[in-house]
Amino acid sequence: MLKFYNTLTRTKQDFEPLGKAVTMYSCGPTVYSYAHIGNLRTYIFMDLVRRALRYEGYKLKGVLNITDVGHLMADSDDGEDKMVQASRAEKKSPWEIAEYYTKVFFEDLGKLNIGRPEIIAKATDHINDMIKYVEALLEAGYAYETSDGIYFDIQKFEGYGKLSGAKLDEQIAGARVEVNSEKRHPADFALWKKADPLHIMQWDSPWGKGYPGWHIECSVMSQKYLGEVFDIHSGGVDHIPIHHENEIAQNEALTGKQSVNYWLHGEFMLVDGGKMSKSLGNTYTIAQLEEKGYSPMDFRFFCLNAHYRKKLNFTFDGMDAAKVSRERLLNQLAQHKASPAKTPAETLAKYRSEFKAAIEDDLNIPLALGVLFTAVKEPKSIDIYNLALEFDKVFGLSLDKLPAPKKEESAPLPPEIAELVEQRAAAKKNRDFALADSLRTRINEMGYNILDTRDGVVVTPIEK
Ligand code: AMP
Ligand code: ZN
Numbered sequence: 001m002l003k004f005y006n007t008l009t010r011t012k013q014d015f016e017p018l019g020k021a022v023t024m025y026s027c028g029p030t031v032y033s034y035a036h037i038g039n040l041r042t043y044i045f046m047d048l049v050r051r052a053l054r055y056e057g058y059k060l061k062g063v064l065n066i067t068d069v070g071h072l073m074a075d076s077d078d079g080e081d082k083m084v085q086a087s088r089a090e091k092k093s094p095w096e097i098a099e100y101y102t103k104v105f106f107e108d109l110g111k112l113n114i115g116r117p118e119i120i121a122k123a124t125d126h127i128n129d130m131i132k133y134v135e136a137l138l139e140a141g142y143a144y145e146t147s148d149g150i151y152f153d154i155q156k157f158e159g160y161g162k163l164s165g166a167k168l169d170e171q172i173a174g175a176r177v178e179v180n181s182e183k184r185h186p187a188d189f190a191l192w193k194k195a196d197p198l199h200i201m202q203w204d205s206p207w208g209k210g211y212p213g214w215h216i217e218c219s220v221m222s223q224k225y226l227g228e229v230f231d232i233h234s235g236g237v238d239h240i241p242i243h244h245e246n247e248i249a250q251n252e253a254l255t256g257k258q259s260v261n262y263w264l265h266g267e268f269m270l271v272d273g274g275k276m277s278k279s280l281g282n283t284y285t286i287a288q289l290e291e292k293g294y295s296p297m298d299f300r301f302f303c304l305n306a307h308y309r310k311k312l313n314f315t316f317d318g319m320d321a322a323k324v325s326r327e328r329l330l331n332q333l334a335q336h337k338a339s340p341a342k343t344p345a346e347t348l349a350k351y352r353s354e355f356k357a358a359i360e361d362d363l364n365i366p367l368a369l370g371v372l373f374t375a376v377k378e379p380k381s382i383d384i385y386n387l388a389l390e391f392d393k394v395f396g397l398s399l400d401k402l403p404a405p406k407k408e409e410s411a412p413l414p415p416e417i418a419e420l421v422e423q424r425a426a427a428k429k430n431r432d433f434a435l436a437d438s439l440r441t442r443i444n445e446m447g448y449n450i451l452d453t454r455d456g457v458v459v460t461p462i463e464k
Contacts, residue, residue, distance in 0.1 A: 062117030
């Protein structure tokens with residue numbers, strides 16, 4: 001049985017959907033810029049959840065939203081709308097900005113084999129629904145009006161903080177010096193913002209012209225398409241303390257029901273061990289990785305090697321290792337495909353059950369990949385190739401797109417290099433990492449790359 005780690009209950013739980021089709025909402029991109037590889041890791045995670053559910057025989061009803069208004073520079077209510085800022089910087093209308101980055105976003109998803117959820121919901125297509133929702137919250141006494149907008153009154157909602165475990169008084173202590181003195185609590189958040197006449201994106205509302213808050217978008221669009229209670233909500237871990245907490249408050253204030261049964265969160269991607277940020281110049285896009293000679297599948301493969309609840313550190317060494325490892329895998333599969341021999345049914349069944357167990361254990365994709373890596377070491381047989389294609393329904397690595405089969409070409413290494421490689425292996429075994437590193441440098445200086453991949457050390461001449 002499929003099990004997921006639920007952020008809300010902080011336990012791994014059996015997955016029991018409400019109906020025939022699993023209802024799932026995923027927080028989508030704010031389309032003010034290109035998606036970076038960290039964002040894309042989170043969408044690969046969404047895709048893996050969807051593929052695993054399908055593999056387990058479920059039908060899906062998934063919603064992915066496109067935030068094209070209302071996401072301010074900080075996840076709380078501070079700063080300018082990201083769309084408006086991009087519009088000024090690029091001298092285009094926010095609608096042109098949204099259209100362009102939405103198009104590129106879906107191209108990126110396509111390159112990464114991330115399937116499109118059944119429903120794509122754009123925030124600006126749902127403004128009237130949002131206004132109605134805010135009116136209902138006001139009527140129910142969970143919201144109040146100030147001179148600059150309508151705010152959610154978090155002290156009225158008892159369960160505030162249940163997803164992140166944060167206490168209300170801690171939130172007061174942690175809040176910045178309050179700019180908006182009309183708010184009843186520092187963590188009260190805007191449902192609707194009143195716009196000044198110069199603001200580009202604004203709509204008529206009972207409170208004058210304005211635009212919606214970011215959190216209300218996800219409550220409105222999830223409940224509109226999936227109902228008051230649905231199965232899964234996914235997103236990145238950064239959304240737990242504010243965005244998802246606020247979604248819960250809005251949903252549950254209005255319906256009195258627990259709105260989401262399983263909250264799934266993907267961990268962050270780091271770059272060179274640190275935060276990704278535009279100022280550090282390390283927010284790579286898929287197009288940039290392609291320019292550097294990597295295929296989008298190398299990146300997907302790189303992501304699949306880490307469990308979704310573990311931080312993943314992006315480095316170009318790691319990408320090189322992923323590239324080499326994936327190419328070897330494809331080459332091995334091409335040889336299996338070309339072989340008419342059979343693999344015993346019990347052997348295939350054993351791999352199948354190990355694979356299924358890994359997937360069902362909170363989506364342990366690295367373990368599932370390990371099963372595939374062991375299987376390809378079997379004597380060459382078309383059955384192994386077909387088994388890999390079966391697994392690929394979850395991996396989504398395009399394992400059917402194979403190079404022409406070639407024998408593993410292993411031009412013998414010059415003896416002095418082979419000797420250094422052996423010494424390095426011994427140093428690593430003895431945990432003498434300083435020595436291992438200096439041996440690596442010597443190998444590099446002598447014109448060879450050395451990569452540690454999950455199926456062994458690969459040494460190749462450095463291309464001139
Ligand atoms: P945004 O467009 O900022 O709302 O982000 C889109 C998605 O990417 C959200 O689900 C975020 O949680 C996720 N995200 C943002 N930064 C990272 C990162 N460094 N690693 C993984 N996911 C991220
Ligand atoms: Zn959201």
